[in-house]
Amino acid sequence: xxxxxxxxxxxxxxxxxxxxxxxxxxxxxxxxxxxxxxxxxxxxxxxxxxxxxxxxxxxxxxxxxxxxxxxxxxxxxxxxxxxxxxxxxxxxxxxxxxxxxxxxxxxxxxxxxxxxxxxxxxxxxxxxxxxxxxxxxxxxxxxxxxxxxxxxxxxxxxxxxxxxxxxxxxxxxxxxxxxxxxxxxxxxxxxxxxxxxxxxxxxxxxxxxxxxxxxxxxxxxxxxxxxxxxxxxxxxxxxxxxxxxxxxxxxxxxxxx
Amino acid sequence: xxxxxxxxxxxxxxxxxxxxxxxxxxxxxxxxxxxxxxxxxxxxxxxxxxxxxxxxxxxxxxxxxxxxxxxxxxxxxxxxxxxxxxxxxxxxxxxxxxxxxxxxxxxxxxxxxxxxxxxxxxxxxxxxxxxxxxxxxxxxxxxxxxxxxxxxxxxxxxxxxxxxxxxxxxxxxxxxxxxxxxxxxxxxxxxxxxxxxxxxxxxxxxxxxxxxxxxxxxxxxxxxxxxxxxxxxxxxxxxxxxxxxxxxxxxxxxxxx
DNA sequence: CGTTTCGTTGAAGAGTGTCAAGGCCAGTGG
DNA sequence: CCACTGGCCTTGACACTCTTCAACGAAACG
Numbered sequence: 001x002x003x004x005x006x007x008x009x010x011x012x013x014x015x016x017x018x019x020x021x022x023x024x025x026x027x028x029x030x031x032x033x034x035x036x037x038x039x040x041x042x043x044x045x046x047x048x049x050x051x052x053x054x055x056x057x058x059x060x061x062x063x064x065x066x067x068x069x070x071x072x073x074x075x076x077x078x079x080x081x082x083x084x085x086x087x088x089x090x091x092x093x094x095x096x097x098x099x100x101x102x103x104x105x106x107x108x109x110x111x112x113x114x115x116x117x118x119x120x121x122x123x124x125x126x127x128x129x130x131x132x133x134x135x136x137x138x139x140x141x142x143x144x145x146x147x148x149x150x151x152x153x154x155x156x157x158x159x160x161x162x163x164x165x166x167x168x169x170x171x172x173x174x175x176x177x178x179x180x181x182x183x184x185x186x187x188x189x190x191x192x193x194x195x196x197x198x199x200x201x202x203x204x205x206x207x208x209x210x211x212x213x214x215x216x217x218x219x220x221x222x223x224x225x226x227x228x229x230x231x232x233x234x235x236x237x238x239x240x241x242x243x244x245x246x247x248x249x250x251x252x253x254x255x256x257x
Numbered sequence: 258x259x260x261x262x263x264x265x266x267x268x269x270x271x272x273x274x275x276x277x278x279x280x281x282x283x284x285x286x287x288x289x290x291x292x293x294x295x296x297x298x299x300x301x302x303x304x305x306x307x308x309x310x311x312x313x314x315x316x317x318x319x320x321x322x323x324x325x326x327x328x329x330x331x332x333x334x335x336x337x338x339x340x341x342x343x344x345x346x347x348x349x350x351x352x353x354x355x356x357x358x359x360x361x362x363x364x365x366x367x368x369x370x371x372x373x374x375x376x377x378x379x380x381x382x383x384x385x386x387x388x389x390x391x392x393x394x395x396x397x398x399x400x401x402x403x404x405x406x407x408x409x410x411x412x413x414x415x416x417x418x419x420x421x422x423x424x425x426x427x428x429x430x431x432x433x434x435x436x437x438x439x440x441x442x443x444x445x446x447x448x449x450x451x452x453x454x455x456x457x458x459x460x461x462x463x464x465x466x467x468x469x470x471x472x473x474x475x476x477x478x479x480x481x482x483x484x485x486x487x488x489x490x491x492x493x494x495x496x497x498x499x500x501x502x503x504x505x506x507x508x509x510x511x512x513x514x
Numbered sequence: 515c516g517t518t519t520c521g522t523t524g525a526a527g528a529g530t531g532t533c534a535a536g537g538c539c540a541g542t543g544g
Numbered sequence: 545c546c547a548c549t550g551g552c553c554t555t556g557a558c559a560c561t562c563t564t565c566a567a568c569g570a571a572a573c574g
Contacts, residue, residue: 075407079497083411097407099400106407125393129386136382142399143356149406150332150354150363154340156413157457161530192553200414202531207554223539223553240336418562449521459563464522480521480571519572525565532559542549 013041013117023091024065024117026137033131040123041065046115053094053108053116060098062118066090069114070189073097074197075106084198085152087111087172087190090179093119093141111189156200159238164199165209166237169219173228184231188224270298270374280348281322281374283394290388297380298322303372310351310365310373317355319375323347326371327446330354331454332363341455342409344368344429344447347436350376350398368446413457416495421456422466423494426476430485441488445481 015021015038016031025037044067047053053064056076071088085106088094098104099121128135155164177183188195192203199206213219218234220227228234272278272295273288282294301324304310310321313333328345342363345351355361356378385392412421434440445452449460456463470476475491477484485491 075411077411077415078495081411081415083414085407085410096400097404099396100404105404125389125396128392129389132382132386135385135392138396139356139382139399142396142403143353146399146402146406147354147357147362149403149410150342152410153342153406153413154332154334154338156410157340157454158334158338191551197414203553204532204555205530208530211554238335448519460521461523461564462562465562468522515574517573519570521570522568524567526563527565528561528563530559530561532557534556534558536554538553539551540549541551542547544545544547 013038013044015041018067020065020067020091024093026133029133033133036127036131037134040127041117041119043118044115045118046113047071047110049110049112049114051110053110053114054098054104055107056105058098058104060095060102060104061122062120063093063095063098063124064108064116064118065093067115067117069116070111071108071114072111072190072194072198073106073108082197084190084194085149087198089175096142096145111194161199161201161205161209162212163238164201165195165206165213166234168195168199169226169228170231170234170238173231184228186226188226270295270301272298275324277322277324277348281350283390286390290390293384293388294391297384298374298376300375301372302375303370304328304367306367306369306371308367310367310371311355311361312364313362315355315361317352317359317361318379319377320350320352320355320381321365321373321375322350324372324374326373327368328365328371329368329447329451329455330363330365339454341447341451342406344455346432353399353402368451418456418458418462418466419469420495421458422452422463422470423475423491425452425456426483426485427488427491427495430488440485442482442484445483 015025015034018024025034029037045053045064047069053071054060066088068090071094072084073086073088073094074082074084076082088108094108094116095104097106124134124138128138155167159167172186172188173183176186190198192206195201196203196206201209210219210221213234214221216233218228218230220229272282272291275281282291286294302310302321304326310328311317323345325347328351329341330343330345330351331339331341333339345365351365351373352361354363381391381395385395412424416424429443429445430440433443447455449463452458453460453463458466467476467478470491471478473490475485475487477486
């Protein structure tokens with residue numbers, strides 16, 4: 001059950017020059033420490049749109065840091081229903097689910113051509129033993145994923161369709177902005193069905209709500225192209241018509257660091 | 258914002274004699290290694306029913322291993338809606354959400370009188386540096402939590418009320434069994450509203466579905482006391498009327514050690 | 515023993531899902 | 545270059561699940 005496509009580009013990986021360094025590695029790291037990281041992350045891997053980085057059931061031995069591209073994680077229920085649990089973009093780490101049982105429990109599928117840094121887990125484990133900042137950083141990465149999922153659970157458990165989509169759009173917006181892209185105009189890499197799966201809605205509902213937002217002047221939609229016209233209007237939807245105000249756990253907040 | 262009740266019982270903690278050891282600590286650990294763990298886990302803490310072990314906003318510095326009792330984790334949305342994200346029982350670890358930002362992002366509330374072992378995170382971090390089994394074990398604990406939440410997301414995103422409750426009951430059943438209690442008869446420590454919050458349903462729906470299950474002879478309910486009469490019938494509900502069969506990711510599977 | 519919290523049940527209504535038809539767009543092959 | 549195809553998106557009508565509101569009963573608590 002190993003994945004078919006393994007085009008390993010063996011060009012020397014450079015963490016020092018990587019523009020995603022602050023996102024990927026702990027803040028205060030000496031040059032020597034970064035070099036030790038580079039000794040571990042020796043390969044990259046490209047995944048073509050539609051292909052899997054890994055699949056549920058695959059043996060786990062590596063984590064992946066996304067250099068560029070876009071992925072979804074999906075779990076499958078016993079009777080074949082698919083559930084999108086996350087959308088991942090550059091600078092994020094995927095594969096954490098595999099540590100539990102040394103086997104991946106979900107699929108990671110590229111939604112556009114994607115390139116990842118391959119991080120052999122055993123070697124990372126070695127590294128954490130002698131580099132406390134790295135150990136602490138890795139714990140934070142996992143903890144952040146747990147907190148992110150809390151937000152998803154909150155969304156799925158207690159929000160209406162409009163609130164879910166508003167939260168979803170704002171979340172995307174902030175993540176794009178944090179990566180230097182426009183926060184008000186972006187392209188959805190996923191289909192309506194995938195958005196629906198992620199948000200616990202049917203694709204028709206997603207479509208209808210987006211149309212309604214568009215009609216209300218909150219956004220402008222053209223197929224996959226989205227423009228946010230009234231961000232605080234979207235925020236007001238989540239907080240329940242009340243004015244924006246500070247969010248305690250809005251799922252819209254960017255994963256910091 | 259520190260929690261009010263901090264009755265620290267300073268009786269010497271003994272991991273060696275703890276009947277939850279296999280659940281809490283890695284399998285192959287030498288006596289010396291266990292002693293080093295005991296040096297770190299020096300205190301226990303009791304939390305009375307209804308009180309908080311910690312609250313969102315509290316500074317994070319410790320993890321907690323549940324010795325006995327029952328807890329819920331809840332997150333709060335911006336507009337005050339509460340969402341239960343987990344129910345925890347003996348042998349499980351809580352507080353992992355706090356690592357991300359050195360601040361807890363959810364409340365942990367005792368649903369019955371509870372006792373936990375206090376694990377200072379900084380010291381645990383020290384320990385993992387020199388004990389590879391412990392580092393690996395701790396990573397697995399966090400990864401398992403991520404996988405568990407995948408199951409919750411799947412449930413919330415794609416299941417109907419009856420399926421959710423069937424999965425919930427089977428999940429509880431297996432966890433009780435794994436702890437040496439009856440898998441077919443147990444007491445719910447939480448209210449209908451809390452079950453509903455966890456499952457993304459209203460308490461009336463929970464009550465109705467339980468009544469329906471009872472009427473169909475699947476279970477017997479008497480307030481908080483539940484008896485499972487037909488487990489495979491419940492399983493059939495989840496898999497969609499089809500016969501039980503092997504589950505791929507059913508959320509009903511016990512979180513192994 | 516009163517008071518409060520919790521649980522059950524009914525009736526009506528809202529919010530999504532389901533089914534179906536049609537339009538848009540990109541890619542493919544003639 | 546154009547027609548064709550298939551995937552994706554939109555929209556409408558209707559069905560259904562779940563929520564809401566309300567009343568009542570049962571257990572828990574001081």
